Amino acid sequence: MKTIATCIAAILLALSAGAAWAQSAGPTDPQIAAIVVTANQVDIDAGKLAKSKGHSKEVRDFALRMITDHSGVNKSATELVQKLHVTPEPNPTSESLQKGGDENLAALKKLRGHAFDKAYVDHEVAYHEAVLQAMDKTLIPSAQNAELKALLVKVRPAFVAHLDMAKELQTALGKSGA
Amino acid sequence: MRLLTGALVALSLTASAAAGPGASHTVTIENMQFQPQELIVHRGDRIVWVNKDLFPHTVTADKIFDSGSIASNASWSYSARKSGEYAYGCTFHPTMKGKLKVQ
Numbered sequence: 001m002k003t004i005a006t007c008i009a010a011i012l013l014a015l016s017a018g019a020a021w022a023q024s025a026g027p028t029d030p031q032i033a034a035i036v037v038t039a040n041q042v043d044i045d046a047g048k049l050a051k052s053k054g055h056s057k058e059v060r061d062f063a064l065r066m067i068t069d070h071s072g073v074n075k076s077a078t079e080l081v082q083k084l085h086v087t088p089e090p091n092p093t094s095e096s097l098q099k100g101g102d103e104n105l106a107a108l109k110k111l112r113g114h115a116f117d118k119a120y121v122d123h124e125v126a127y128h129e130a131v132l133q134a135m136d137k138t139l140i141p142s143a144q145n146a147e148l149k150a151l152l153v154k155v156r157p158a159f160v161a162h163l164d165m166a167k168e169l170q171t172a173l174g175k176s177g178a
Numbered sequence: 179m180r181l182l183t184g185a186l187v188a189l190s191l192t193a194s195a196a197a198g199p200g201a202s203h204t205v206t207i208e209n210m211q212f213q214p215q216e217l218i219v220h221r222g223d224r225i226v227w228v229n230k231d232l233f234p235h236t237v238t239a240d241k242i243f244d245s246g247s248i249a250s251n252a253s254w255s256y257s258a259r260k261s262g263e264y265a266y267g268c269t270f271h272p273t274m275k276g277k278l279k280v281q
Binding site for chain 1: 209210211231232233234250270271272273274
């Protein structure tokens with residue numbers, strides 16, 4: 001369980017490093033593109049694991065929803081960067097996100113049953129909170145291209161809804177105990 | 179001829195005032211919301227839900243109507259047959275809620 005907490009800390013650190021950017025120059029559009037694509041991909045990968053390994057149907061359904069929704073966002077993000085001729089540029093934030101995602105997967109793979117569900121959902125709550133914070137403090141304010149900014153604004157409500165859904169699951173899992 | 183035109187106009191007015199051919203309404207699904215969130219229609223009207231989000235949604239009122247998955251940029255329509263007030267939502271995203279009033 002310590003490992004999951006470490007992963008969440010890694011995500012928060014990665015994204016708050018992004019927040020620190022806001023005071024200086026802020027990430028460039030190619031860097032934002034890499035952060036967006038990585039953030040979505042990390043959650044798709046966790047969802048794929050939870051869809052097959054999740055114990056409760058609710059958790060598996062939630063995982064499927066994360067795969068579908070974040071894939072939809074990434075499809076649009078990829079189409080947009082191609083249209084704008086922006087090449088996503090890996091940066092410390094996107095790299096930390098990837099590392100945090102990999103560590104989360106490794107930690108989750110060691111768990112099963114209710115413990116797996118709880119760890120996955122706890123991570124989803126922290127992840128969506130961290131991404132929302134990064135969107136509001138860094139990504140949306142820093143985006144220069146109007147269409148890139150508009151895409152971020154457009155997908156924000158989905159992250160809010162996902163966070164609500166994850167929190168509700170977290171409460172339900174807490175009640176089901178074990 | 180003029181009389182006939184007048185009769186036709188009168189007929190068509192009567193028709194639309196009664197059951198009518200049915201008006202068409204559009205509800206946009208965007209930013210995880212149904213817009214307008216509440217819609218009032220008449221029996222026989224057609225409602226089209228257009229999904230402008232980047233991923234699928236559903237339009238589902240328990241035991242009344244269920245669109246199934248509506249893909250991004252796709253739409254689904256429903257003809258209101260029975261009067262009543264129907265709360266509906268998206269089964270994929272329970273935070274999304276709308277209301278259809280059929281008069």
